[in-house]
Amino acid sequence: MNKQYIPEWATHIPYPSLMADIVMILHALIVLFVIVALPLTIIGGIQRWRWIRNTWFRLTHLVIILVVVIQALSGRYCPLTYVEQDLRLAAGQTSYDTSFVDQWVSRLIYFDLPAWVFMLTYVLFCLAVMYTWWRWPPRVVGYRRKFESRLYMKHNETYPIGTPGKPWDEADLNAWLTRQRVRRSYEKDVLSAIDGLRDDFTVETYGTLPYASLVGRDYPLYLVKSRKWDVNKPILVVTGGVHGYETSGVHGAIRFLQTKAKAYESSVNVLVFPCISPWGYETINRWNPLAVDPNRSFLPEAPAQEAGLAMAALAKIEGDVLMHIDLHETTDTDNSEFRPALAAREGTVNTNWNIPDGFYLVGDSERPTLDFQKAILKSVRKVTHIAEADERNELIGAPIDYPGLIHYAGKRHGLCMGLTDAPYVSTTEVYPDSAQATPEECVEAQVAAVVGGIDFALNARS
Numbered sequence: 512m513n514k515q516y517i518p519e520w521a522t523h524i525p526y527p528s529l530m531a532d533i534v535m536i537l538h539a540l541i542v543l544f545v546i547v548a549l550p551l552t553i554i555g556g557i558q559r560w561r562w563i564r565n566t567w568f569r570l571t572h573l574v575i576i577l578v579v580v581i582q583a584l585s586g587r588y589c590p591l592t593y594v595e596q597d598l599r600l601a602a603g604q605t606s607y608d609t610s611f612v613d614q615w616v617s618r619l620i621y622f623d624l625p626a627w628v629f630m631l632t633y634v635l636f637c638l639a640v641m642y643t644w645w646r647w648p649p650r651v652v653g654y655r656r657k658f659e660s661r662l663y664m665k666h667n668e669t670y671p672i673g674t675p676g677k678p679w680d681e682a683d684l685n686a687w688l689t690r691q692r693v694r695r696s697y698e699k700d701v702l703s704a705i706d707g708l709r710d711d712f713t714v715e716t717y718g719t720l721p722y723a724s725l726v727g728r729d730y731p732l733y734l735v736k737s738r739k740w741d742v743n744k745p746i747l748v749v750t751g752g753v754h755g756y757e758t759s760g761v762h763g764a765i766r767f768l769q770t771k772a773k774a775y776e777s778s779v780n781v782l783v784f785p786c787i788s789p790w791g792y793e794t795i796n797r798w799n800p801l802a803v804d805p806n807r808s809f810l811p812e813a814p815a816q817e818a819g820l821a822m823a824a825l826a827k828i829e830g831d832v833l834m835h836i837d838l839h840e841t842t843d844t845d846n847s848e849f850r851p852a853l854a855a856r857e858g859t860v861n862t863n864w865n866i867p868d869g870f871y872l873v874g875d876s877e878r879p880t881l882d883f884q885k886a887i888l889k890s891v892r893k894v895t896h897i898a899e900a901d902e903r904n905e906l907i908g909a910p911i912d913y914p915g916l917i918h919y920a921g922k923r924h925g926l927c928m929g930l931t932d933a934p935y936v937s938t939t940e941v942y943p944d945s946a947q948a949t950p951e952e953c954v955e956a957q958v959a960a961v962v963g964g965i966d967f968a969l970n971a972r973s
């Protein structure tokens with residue numbers, strides 16, 4: 512650290528001694544920030560503080576600790592140390608002639624320990640910071656939205672498959688399918704969680720999607736139901752993953768089973784289809800491999816087997832369904848990918864709607880139950896925010912009937928919410944790309960929707 516000469520630049524700085532102290536204090540504050548930010552991030556992650564998800568805060572933290580590790584591994588001191596040292600030389604100070612501030616701050620920053628101890632501490636600290644990025648990721652959503660809307664602009668002009676104005680033919684469908692890749696594991700994420708439910712529930716396979724020749728593998732389908740099935744009790748049906756890419760639908764259904772379902776078994780038989788479209792789950796897709804939307808397929812002819820097999824499984828269940836809730840998400844990729852793809856497939860022109868920022872419900876216009884929907888919204892509002900209508904007082908192109916509620920005709924459109932004849936039916940739409948919601952909150956919002964709904968339905972029944 513001992514330099515013999517005073518660098519040119521330092522001789523031009525006025526009050527070098529004071530400036531050296533300022534640099535040193537700045538240095539100490541940065542050290543303090545790096546140290547304190549880690550426990551705050553962890554505590555904030557657990558306590559769900561919003562500000563710890565701030566991208567700038569987290570990025571600054573990560574970059575500083577990375578710089579510290581890199582400089583330590585390359586055997587150098589922090590650049591601020593050199594700057595300070597040069598200023599002290601310019602001030603004519605030696606290591607025996609430093610200011611009071613220098614001395615006490617020095618003690619804070621430079622402990623007298625072997626270099627390897629510092630190195631190890633830095634690396635472990637850096638790994639801990641990286642862990643918090645994985646466990647409580649910052650919200651980079653603002654950027655993602657901008658990026659995706661740019662992506663969508665490109666797609667919207669011409670979707671890369673098919674001829675504009677002409678519906679897809681066999682070759683186009685194949686071209687689309689070859690673009691799809693497995694991005695996550697049904698076995699690892701979903702089936703292992705379902706396996707964990709076997710002690711408390713009956714887990715049954717209700718069919719297999721025979722996709723081996725199309726995508727290289729078949730997909731076994733599972734339902735989870737109350738172990739003691741009592742035909743005198745009404746049934747609560749929860750469906751998740753009708754759109755496989757809608758992550759919180761799948762994990763919300765599973766979370767409901769893990770945390771809440773048992774408590775309702777004295778009043779209802781629980782029947783859950785956690786992941787109706789596993790290929791869509793793995794490839795983050797709205798459609799099945801045949802480019803068919805399962806949530807337009809709950810029709811007698813069942814254009815998607817995902818829908819057909821769930822309908823067949825339900826037909827074998829004894830008893831009356833009191834409530835059915837179908838768990839979905841509305842995502843930014845609806846506009847950037849899936850709606851343009853739909854228009855391309857049909858040979859029509861795509862017009863996007865605004866993706867609502869927040870949770871909303873799609874009730875069945877064939878069975879309106881306003882108080883039931885209100886009860887769900889009230890329960891969800893404790894977990895996440897409800898979407899506001901756009902300037903046309905609409906959500907996804909449908910007029911709102913109550914804040915956070917629109918209606919579609921379930922059976923007519925082949926929607927999953929038309930699956931049963933239950934008096935109480937709803938479809939949740941969680942918005943996972945919101946800057947105000949974490950993946951965990953999305954899962955919990957789905958659970959809150961199920962709970963809010965069944966509490967109301969049971970109350971109304973008694």
Ligand SMILES: [Zn+2]
Pocket residue numbers: 754757806839840
């Ligand atoms: Zn959906």
